[in-house]
Amino acid sequence: MLHLLKIDLKKMTSYRTFWVIGGLYFLTLGLGAASGMEFLKWLARTFEDFGQKLNINRIPLYHFPDVWLNLIWSAGLLKIVLGVLIVISVTNEYTYRTLRQNVIDGLSRAEFLTSKILTNLLLSLISVAMIFVIGLITGMIYSPSLEIGQMITDLEFFPAYFLELFFFLSFALMLGILIQRAGLTIIVLLLFPAIEGIIAAKVDNYAPWLIPYFPMRSIWYLIEWPFPRYAFQEIQDYVKLSSAIIVIVWTALFNYFSYLKLKRADI
C-alpha cells in the first residue's frame, strides 16, 4: 500500500502545478482560518457606522468548543481547490498516456486507482490535521478559560470533516476518470452542486424525503452551517449518523465506479 502511495507522490512532487495549487490551498486555509477576528472587527466597524454597537467579545467565534465547527465548516468551502488538484493529477495520466504506460510497466489497474485513492486519503488527513492545529492555537488564544471538557466537545466533527474531504476528492477522481479531460472535468466539478441544486428543488416538490440522499446535499447535512447560532438560532451541533452513512456509501460508490470504468476501458 505504502509502495503505491509513494509512486503517486513521486509523480506529484516534481510537478510544479501540484506545489502551486497545494501551496495556495494550505496558505488560504491557514490565513482564512486565522482571520476570523479581523472579520468580526470589520463587522463591528460597519455596525458602528450605522450607530449600533456590536460587542465582538460576545461572539465566541474562536472559543472552545465553537472554534472547531466554525473552522471546519469554513474550511469545507475550500475543498474545491483540492478537487481541482486531483482532477489535474488524474487527467494528466490520460493526456500524457502515462496510465497506459504504467499498466504496461506492470501496475494493475486496481493498483493505479489505489495509488490515487491513497493520495486522496493523505491530502484529506493533512487538511484535517492542519485545521486541528489552527483550531487548537486560535482557541487557546481567544478562549477566556481553557477547560478540557470544553476543548474536547464537538471533536466528532473532525471525522466528519475527513469524510467530507475524502468524499469530495473521490468524486473529483471519478469525474476525472470518466471524462478524462482536465478542462471539462473541472467545469463539471464546479457546476455539479448547482445542477444538483436545481434537480433537488424540483424533486423537493414531489418527494422531499429523497433530498438527504443527493450526494452534495449529503455533505451539506453532515456538517451544517454553524453561524446562525450567533443569531439565536438552533443549529445541528452533532454529527448525524444517518448523514455519515449516506456520505460513506456515496464515497464507496464513487470509487467503485472509478474502478469499473478503469477495468473495462481500453487504455
Place this chain on the structure above:
Amino acid sequence: MEAVLSIKNLTKNFGRIKAVNNLSLEVKPGQVFGMLGPNGSGKTTTLGMLMGVVNPTGGEFTWFGEEPTHHVRKKIGAVLEHPIFYPYLSGQKNLELNAMIKQCPEANIPKVLELVELLDRKDDKYKTYSLGMKQRLAIASALLNDPTVLILDEPTNGLDPMGIAEIRELIKKIAANGKTIILASHLLDEVQKVCTHFAVLKKGNLVHYGPVDEVGKGEETVEVLAEVENFNELLLSFAGTSSINRENGSYQVAMRDGFHSKDLNKFLFEKGVVASHLITRKKTLEKQFIEILASS
C-alpha cells in the same frame, strides 16, 4: 522448449471492426520475432492485449506458461507505439518511477542510461529531448528490469537514418545477450536485418508465420552483364535459364531449380565470354511480404 508467449484464438473487435481475428502463434525463447503488416493490420492492438491495456474480446494467451497478470508484465520490457513518459520529469526521475512500478533496483538506471547513451542528459526534463532521445529513453526503460522479453513497436518510427542505424545496432546488441525480442514494424528491411522469425498480419488475420531464413530460399536470380553482342540469346541458350528480364541495363536471369550463379558463370566462360558484372540476388523479405499480402 517452453514458449515465452503462446497465443490462442486471440480476438479483438472494435464495434463491427475486427481488429484482431483468431490469432494464434508462439514465440520461443531467444527468437527475435518480427510482426509485420501494413498500418492498421492489428499489430499494436495485439501487443496492447498482450500488455494488458486492451481487453480482448475473445481467446487467451500465456506468458512463460503463466496466466497474464500484472506480475508477469513486470518481467517484460515494452514500448508500444511511441515513447510515453511524464514530460515534466527528468529522464532520471522517469526511470526512478519506472523502477518503483517494476519493483526493480534503482541501481540499474545508470547501466541502461549508458547503454542508450543518455547519461549526460539524464537530469534534463523529458520534454526537452529530441525524438531519437525519447525513443532511446523508452528502450532504456524497457530494459530497466533486465527483462527476458522485450517488446518494441515501431522503434525507429520518425527517426533519421542515423537514429535508425543506432536503434538497429542496439537491438542487435540486446538480441546477442540472448533476450527474446518481439518487434513490430512495417519496415521490412529492418525486420530482415534483425529478426529470426516473422509473422505477417493483414486486417487482423495471421497470413504467414515462419523463420526469416527461409525467405531467401527458393529460386535464385542472377544479375549479369557482359559486353558482347546478342548476350540475350547467349543467356537464353543456357540450360539453367528459366526467364530473362532486362533491368537498369543489366540482365536479370531467373534460374531453374538446381542451377546457381556459378553454373552460369562457368557456362559463360566456356563460351569465351567474361562477365563484367555478376550478382546473386536472393529474394528479399519485401518481395515475399508483398507476395504474401497479394495472395492472401
